Amino acid sequence: MKQGAQGSAVTGNPPGAGAPEVRTDAPRVPVQGRGAGVRQAQGDPVASARGEHTHSEPPMPRPLVQRASVRGQILDALRTALVSGELTPGAVYSAPALGERFGVSATPVREAMQQLALEGAVEVVPNRGFRVVERGARELAELAEVRALIEVPVMLRLARTVAAERWVELRPLAEATVRAAATGCRATYAESDRAFHRAVLSLCGNEQLVQVADDLHRRAQWPLVSPVRPSGRGNATLLADAAEHAALLDALIARDLDAVRSLAGEHFAGAR
Template sequence: RALVQRASVRGQILDALRTALVTGELTPGAVYSAPALGERFGVSATPVREAMQQLALEGAVEVVPNRGFRVVERGARELAELAEVRALIEVPVMLRLARTVSVERWAELRPLAEATVRAASSGCRATYAESDRSFHRAVLAFCGNEQLVQLADDLHRRAQWPLVGPVRVSGRGQADLLADAAEHMALLDALIARDLDVVRSLVGEHFAGAR
């Protein structure tokens, strides 16, 4: 029971830290100690340290011996590279699925697409980030390749971390989030209509402006 409880705390802290990364509360380049973060979250340093080690594996932070963890600084070039890799993985899959998945199954994703619009309307980057990934995961899940879905989701999460510099919704305002969410709705409409030309155009534009 103790192990289960510890894993639960670690999972909650990991979620909280991921949210803090997306919103920019954890500043790129800054070093954070596990004890200090533990005090902030009202827990011991152990689950924080374990969560930060997971983030280190994901490339979000790097270990600074005897000090803690430094949030990785990212620039526009890395963001563009992530968008390119995501496009190489997701675009061909989406085009294949557009030819094979039934209209009824695509229609099942309507609530997820609408959820991204509501999340964008809230202006909360963390809320939008989660709904954005949920929609993309659901689309890719139709391919039946769990490894591909996980890889794409990991890349997507990395693309949501803020760039170096002052964070104002990480450089994206509510209008940008709404535009991104609108592309989800348009993409789903095109998939339901089996309009491959529109699907190809939309996914290309989506990843060109991916963030």
């Protein structure tokens, strides 16, 4: 779900204005009973009369029907609203009210909020809803330190072992972060920023590490209750942050370990 699709979900715009489209016309696949399959396999004349296969060949696997996940769409929308600051730190939001804005029931909103509570983005307020967690500069600095402790050693190891051609393949992702930064949209940039870092770390082959690092990265992108910069992350700040991705790739390609260590450290320390 795109940022624009959910922008009015928490601002009080009329229901349906900018709300995410939730499809309810997903194709239904009739469930075939076990008995029908047995009759087909045994050559049931009734099944034959209906034009069904009656030979003893094993049945063909049924294609999987992809159904849109309402909960997943709402979760993406809420995460975008968190990053953009539309969900205000310290404010309490009820599932029914948000559900009305999204054009869905309160259930998928409540489920999505419970996931955000597990991630530490919101906390449950009994009989009221969910409060967006208020974060300070200290927590941001701690997250940056932990990210550096995890990612910098991995990048240094990869710089020694990964061929230059593999790093060149990541150039489009680095360029995508620059384009996203140029929009000035925090949510758009946050998504492309995480995509670049996931691609770099994925070269280590440790999926658990990639997941932990991505979770920390997401938490580091939530806004502060008192932003370090009063105006938030403007285009210039985002563009400077994005430019560091290209510089980091250059250092990785050159296997310049000192440059990798310095650039990565500065990147995490200045992340916001």
